[in-house]
Amino acid sequence: MTTGVSVVGAGMVPFGKFPERSLADLAWPAVKQALNDAGIDPRRVQAAFCGTAFGGMMSGQRILGRIGLTGIPITNMENACSASSTALHHAVSSVRSGQYDVVLVIGVEKLTKFGGGTLPLEEEDWEVSNGMVMPALYAMRAQRYMHEFGLTDRQLALVSVKNRRHGLLNPDAQMRKETTVEEVLASRPIAEPLTLLQCCPAGDGAAALIICSDKVAPQFRTDPVRILASDLTSGKYTPGFRDLTTPEITRRGAAEAWEHAGIGPDAVDLAEVHDAFSIAELIYYEAFDFCARGEAGAFLEQGHSTFGGKVVVNPSGGLLAKGHPIGATGAAQAVEVVRQLRGEAGERQVEGARIGLSHATGGGIAGFDHGACSIHIYAR
Amino acid sequence: MNPEMSPSSEVRLVGMHCTACGAMAYPFQAVCPICMAEDEVAEADMPTTGTVYAYSTVHAAPKKWRLPYTIGYVDLSNGVRVFSHLDPKGLGVGAAVYASTGIVSGEAVEEPRTQLVFKAVGDAK
Missing domain, CATH: 3.40.47.10 (Thiolase/Chalcone synthase)
Incomplete structure (x- = not known):
């Protein structure tokens, strides 16, 4: 029962x-x-x-x-x-x-x-002991995605611009200052092509x-x-080729979550997704079928993922602006969704929000797209 | 470019071959990550050339590394993906690369070790 x-x-x-x-x-x-x-x-x-x-x-x-x-x-x-x-x-x-x-x-x-500095990863891991850091993993996703789908530097930077704009409206956000595409691209390189303002702050x-x-x-x-779906899965280990432009674990978790909730992506009013780095948010638009493969850059550019768009992605400012004290993130995403669905989100309220989603992935080990992924779907 | 990096034809990539399920992986490990076999697992030489899947030049990392450095994934013809340091010279997505060596760790390491570094084929000589 x-x-x-x-x-x-x-x-x-x-x-x-x-x-x-x-x-x-x-x-x-x-x-x-x-x-x-x-x-x-x-x-x-x-x-x-x-x-x-x-x-x-x-x-x-x-x-x-x-x-x-x-x-x-x-x-x-x-x-x-x-x-x-x-x-x-x-x-x-x-x-x-x-x-x-x-x-x-x-x-x-x-x-x-x-x-300060990059997140300390487990040195027992083969890739970490050989120089892998989290920004580099996402940087490779970005590079490969740009190579395959023609995503531009400007489109990539626009993720940070949007989420900083959202974070400005959130009193709980760590970064409460707007930024521009030019400023994002001119900030210092962390792992090419990602610059500082395309990386979540430590806090x-x-x-x-x-x-x-x-x-x-x-x-x-x-x-x-109400919680309509609560999904948790781990990545599938592979020593062979993996497609870094589509997150296998999130795609699989999303399919399970839609099935449990009995709804699809069209029903979602707001989504708090794991934008640890700019490229991540774009890849997740596609993993959740908010847009088709290869169209994330245009989806963002056309305003579909901000207030007034098809689905407001990271109204809280996301990891890029709200911050990413990593163990706190999943619970904080849920807090944002609850506030939005109750109509308590103040200046950043998603109008008429009825269905929300939260998504947090954990990685930093070799052979996995990500080690863990948990997705929740909520309704008022 | 780090002067320590020099082309070498003697680099071996010792990976794992599982005769129980056919899986291959790099580096070698004593248990098959696909089928859990132990007795059927043996060391196997991997091809020492491949193509670059993706890479990044890193400007922020733990102290033991000499910044900036370049890391990435090299896909071998036998279906194995190798994570490695790369020489940024002549690099691009899809570039043909070969296994060589270099010193990429920084002054914080007492005895910097020579390790695997892939280089673009066009820059071999």
Whole structure:
């Protein structure tokens, strides 16, 4: 027997650089905000799932120990950049199966502890030990996509311009300053053809969600956001040729998510997708069938992925502008979708939003398109 | 261009061949990543020429690397893809390249090691 699952509480702290704050002190305010948002007695929370990639041992216990929300099962989950979307998936599964009625999801990361530079990847990995860094992997996607489909530098830069414009309207975003195509292209090269402003900033942040069964949801809020699909998959390892211009794992996950939700891409009003680098967002337009193969550049240029377009992609500013404290990202994407579907998104409200989607992938290892991918579809 | 880089005809690419399922991979590993076989897995020489699938010149990386450096994927005729450093000279998507060696790690490494670097065929001499 399964039950419907909803989000009744959402909270996050503004993303930014907070080197003086501990991981626990970054995250507990997001948890309290989510609890208050749900109007729930903290004692009703039966279990917690905490996603983080670099938080260290017992991150969830360290956070919840600050506010006395302990003595319940707390599970810490690492899945690189999809850590907290993975936590959300398992939280949803545990409620859907009837194990719990009310669970808490936390996403948290403190990247300033590394002092800047590229994300520290696992040196045991063959490619990483030989010089692979995340910007280079995406740079190769960009180069190959430009080679095959004629995408231009300007179109690529336009992703950053659009998402910075969206981020300007989001008080929780790390980068709240508009930019231009010229400025993006003139910023320093990181991994050619990607420049600095085409890479997500390093930062700190946390987000939290209260997930519950449909049975108890009306006890907390009259406007629960229903979860129509919760998909998690891993990449398929291959030692041979892979097409870097289409994300195998996201395409497969999207097909599963559409099937579970019983809707297709045309129904989606807004999508928070994993734009860790400019090229990624374009590739995901196609993976979610928002546009046809090879047409992402034109789709963006014609305004189909911003306010007033066919689907507003990354209204929050996305990873490029909102920021990407990696373990916090999946939960923060869900927070944005919930706020949009409730009509609480202020200046960046997607008018009449009814269906939202969130998508987080985690990578940085050899032989996979990405290591993990989690997709959620929500409805008001 | 790094002066340490010099063409070499003695570079071998030792990969894996699984006689149980036919899979090949580079570098060698002792268990087949496709069918889990161990006893049927053997070292095998890979072709030392291939074509560039994609590459990037990197300007931000951990300290051990000498910046900038170029890395990418080289597709071999036997269907195996090799991740490697590349010499940027004469490089392009689809360029024919051959396996050579060079030193690409930086001053932070006490004993910089010679490692695999692919070079464009047109720049062999």
